[in-house]
Amino acid sequence: MRNSLRIFFVGGVTSYRALFNWVNPWVFVPQTLGYPIFEILFFAYLGRFADVQSDKFFLVGNSFVSLAMTGFFGMGNAVGGERRSQTLATLLASPANRFALFLGRAVPSIFTGFVVAVTAFTVCSLVLHAHFAASELAHLAVAGLVGAFACTSFGLCLGALGLRGRSVSLFADTIGGTMLLISGANVPLARLPGAVRAISDLMPLTHAIQAGRILAGGGSFASAGHLLADEAIVGCCYLLLGIVMLRVFEYVGRRSAALETF
Amino acid sequence: MTRAFIAGMWIHVVQFTRNPFDMAGIVVWPIVYASIAYYLLDSKDNPKLLLASSIGAAVMLMWSLVVIGSSNALENQRWLGTLELLVAAPVPFAAVIAPITVASGVVGGYALVATLAWGTLIFHVPLSIAHPLAFAVAVPSCVLAIGMLGLVMASTFVLYRAAFSLGIALQYPVWIATGLLVPLSTLPPFVGRIGWFLGPYWGFRAVREAALGSDAWRYIGMCFAISAAYAVVGSVCLFFFERVARSRGSLKLT
Numbered sequence: 001m002r003n004s005l006r007i008f009f010v011g012g013v014t015s016y017r018a019l020f021n022w023v024n025p026w027v028f029v030p031q032t033l034g035y036p037i038f039e040i041l042f043f044a045y046l047g048r049f050a051d052v053q054s055d056k057f058f059l060v061g062n063s064f065v066s067l068a069m070t071g072f073f074g075m076g077n078a079v080g081g082e083r084r085s086q087t088l089a090t091l092l093a094s095p096a097n098r099f100a101l102f103l104g105r106a107v108p109s110i111f112t113g114f115v116v117a118v119t120a121f122t123v124c125s126l127v128l129h130a131h132f133a134a135s136e137l138a139h140l141a142v143a144g145l146v147g148a149f150a151c152t153s154f155g156l157c158l159g160a161l162g163l164r165g166r167s168v169s170l171f172a173d174t175i176g177g178t179m180l181l182i183s184g185a186n187v188p189l190a191r192l193p194g195a196v197r198a199i200s201d202l203m204p205l206t207h208a209i210q211a212g213r214i215l216a217g218g219g220s221f222a223s224a225g226h227l228l229a230d231e232a233i234v235g236c237c238y239l240l241l242g243i244v245m246l247r248v249f250e251y252v253g254r255r256s257a258a259l260e261t262f
Numbered sequence: 263m264t265r266a267f268i269a270g271m272w273i274h275v276v277q278f279t280r281n282p283f284d285m286a287g288i289v290v291w292p293i294v295y296a297s298i299a300y301y302l303l304d305s306k307d308n309p310k311l312l313l314a315s316s317i318g319a320a321v322m323l324m325w326s327l328v329v330i331g332s333s334n335a336l337e338n339q340r341w342l343g344t345l346e347l348l349v350a351a352p353v354p355f356a357a358v359i360a361p362i363t364v365a366s367g368v369v370g371g372y373a374l375v376a377t378l379a380w381g382t383l384i385f386h387v388p389l390s391i392a393h394p395l396a397f398a399v400a401v402p403s404c405v406l407a408i409g410m411l412g413l414v415m416a417s418t419f420v421l422y423r424a425a426f427s428l429g430i431a432l433q434y435p436v437w438i439a440t441g442l443l444v445p446l447s448t449l450p451p452f453v454g455r456i457g458w459f460l461g462p463y464w465g466f467r468a469v470r471e472a473a474l475g476s477d478a479w480r481y482i483g484m485c486f487a488i489s490a491a492y493a494v495v496g497s498v499c500l501f502f503f504e505r506v507a508r509s510r511g512s513l514k515l516t
Binding site: 028031034035038039041042043045046047048049050052084170171173174177178180181186187191192 | 290
């Protein structure tokens with residue numbers, strides 16, 4: 001246990017420091033912030049033009065999507081990056097706990113994503129003149145944390161795919177793009193066909209966004225609690241699935257000696 | 263030069279269609295953006311607006327494929343250690359990079375077909391092209407204008423190690439500034455003026471006007487004019503950025 005914690009913290013901090021050694025922070029920060037800010041503004045202005053929902057609808061929905069993306073990419077890239085730099089086989093030959101190993105790399109990215117989402121939310125609130133009470137913001141943060149957990153769990157499944165495929169970040173990008181549609185971030189769920197809504201219910205983020213909108217609109221945890229519980233259940237299911245996938249794909253990758261193919 | 267361009271473009275078109283993960287993105291993204299546009303704009307009950315939105319969503323994807331595809335292709339060259347070999351080759355470096363960006367635009371042509379087909383089959387958007395000849399010229403001119411803007415961007419990717427991240431970051435600002443889905447009239451006036459300098463602005467209008475029945479030829483002309491300007495600017499930027507990268511010895515850094 002102690003060893004796993006050491007791997008989680010030391011490995012995570014080291015890889016995060018390496019990221020900033022690789023990318024100049026003066027470039028990394030505007031880039032990381034620019035994408036979610038422009039995404040929120042794009043959909044908010046599209047919503048204004050279409051006369052569909054308020055700015056707050058798009059603001060909350062897309063802030064949660066930007067939070068989700070870091071969960072998806074953080075875990076996906078943790079494995080994909082090792083494959084790319086040809087260190088995956090060496091890493092998997094070590095006795096280290098896999099979950100601690102990859103989660104340690106992902107958590108700092110997820111924390112960064114949370115800071116980025118909060119900053120983008122704040123900037124876009126000012127640009128769009130959307131105002132929230134302090135209590136609403138606090139409740140929104142709780143919904144965001146539950147959503148981040150579910151998305152990170154889903155990202156673990158994507159990361160496991162990195163043991164078998166080479167372009168997981170592009171795949172995560174595609175899944176993230178699909179979330180723009182099916183999670184209800186930009187299109188009210190009631191407008192989507194029944195089959196798509198059924199898929200949305202099984203995806204992370206959908207329930208968190210719904211809960212976030214209720215809480216941001218002044219609703220209480222009593223009215224949004226069941227949605228947050230659903231989101232947590234979805235997150236737990238993906239966490240279990242991700243752990244199983246990591247084990248199975250590592251086994252298959254070792255057997256087929258495909259860990260270094262790129 | 264011509265042979266290098268055509269052979270390079272063909273190789274990269276084939277390369278882009280080899281990876282199942284890449285293909286998943288190419289198949290899914292047009293459907294996602296077209297669907298969001300249809301679901302949001304359907305309430306306006308304006309078939310012409312929906313057709314224009316289809317085209318806008320398709321041009322968005324063309325730009326994404328160019329900027330992401332070319333940045334990813336260049337980053338791959340860097341990681342595989344072949345970038346410095348390409349720079350050292352006797353063929354001008356612009357003739358090596360332009361096929362990558364234009365090939366991305368050609369693959370992006372699929373986005374147009376997929377978006378229009380998706381809109382017609384699922385959302386019953388009437389697909390009537392008012393000026394087929396102008397449309398047939400407008401689509402490749404749009405691909406060219408977007409691909410050549412990609413060349414200008416690609417010159418910075420040579421200098422910059424995190425090219426792929428930069429490519430992703432450039433999607434939304436260009437979509438907004440060129441008014442592909444959100445009309446520029448709903449945005450602050452200065453945004454539209456930025457769009458005048460961007461290929462997707464003219465390419466989108468050329469394809470849209472050809473489809474809807476207005477005068478598309480002036481926009482097609484602007485596509486060719488701006489493509490020529492990009493070719494000059496891109497070549498100059500590539501020349502200087504390549505020199506900087508050579509002198510820093512940073513071409514091999516991953």
